[in-house]
Amino acid sequence: MIGSLLKQVALRGVGTVGEIKNSFDRSGGQGLRLPEMLGLFVKTINSCERVYICVDAMDELLPQHRSEFLRSLRHIIQEAPNTLLFLTGRPHIRGELDKHLTQGACTIHIVPDEGDIARYLSRKMDEDDDQDPDLMTENLKTEIMKTMREKASEM
Numbered sequence: 001m002i003g004s005l006l007k008q009v010a011l012r013g014v015g016t017v018g019e020i021k022n023s024f025d026r027s028g029g030q031g032l033r034l035p036e037m038l039g040l041f042v043k044t045i046n047s048c049e050r051v052y053i054c055v056d057a058m059d060e061l062l063p064q065h066r067s068e069f070l071r072s073l074r075h076i077i078q079e080a081p082n083t084l085l086f087l088t089g090r091p092h093i094r095g096e097l098d099k100h101l102t103q104g105a106c107t108i109h110i111v112p113d114e115g116d117i118a119r120y121l122s123r124k125m126d127e128d129d130d131q132d133p134d135l136m137t138e139n140l141k142t143e144i145m146k147t148m149r150e151k152a153s154e155m
Helices: 002-011 017-026 032-043 065-077 089-098 114-131 138-154
Strands: 050-054 084-088
Touching: 002 017, 002 032, 002 114, 017 032, 032 065, 065 084, 114 138
Parallel strands: 050 084
Antiparallel strands: none
16 A cells, blocks of 8 residues: 555656655565655655545455554654545444544544435346346345345444
């Protein structure tokens, strides 16, 4: 993930593109290690007035990778105070986010709207019916709608 962020700023021509290229060349094709990438990323974004890092679905990262990534994000915001984070994830990772990123965090709890979910599912099942009317029985459709409403109300 950090490599991807570094690539994004390098492709934008931000800051020390030549230094990034030289570091990759010096690695002999092995690629950069996380500390090197972090150093280059921080050095590069410090030349910017403001940097926004947006990461969706943090809960989908494997736990061991998520912890390492969150430690990296903490390092970035400590070393580059011009950086703001916007992270999304399901509620079960809140404790982990708080553990790694406690500086002035603001949390917005978003609750899914049952009506929106029902309309979306209904539309998708109608599209499936258009492609193959025998794909699902009415009972299966009803069971899907019921289960999804129950799961949404648990959030």
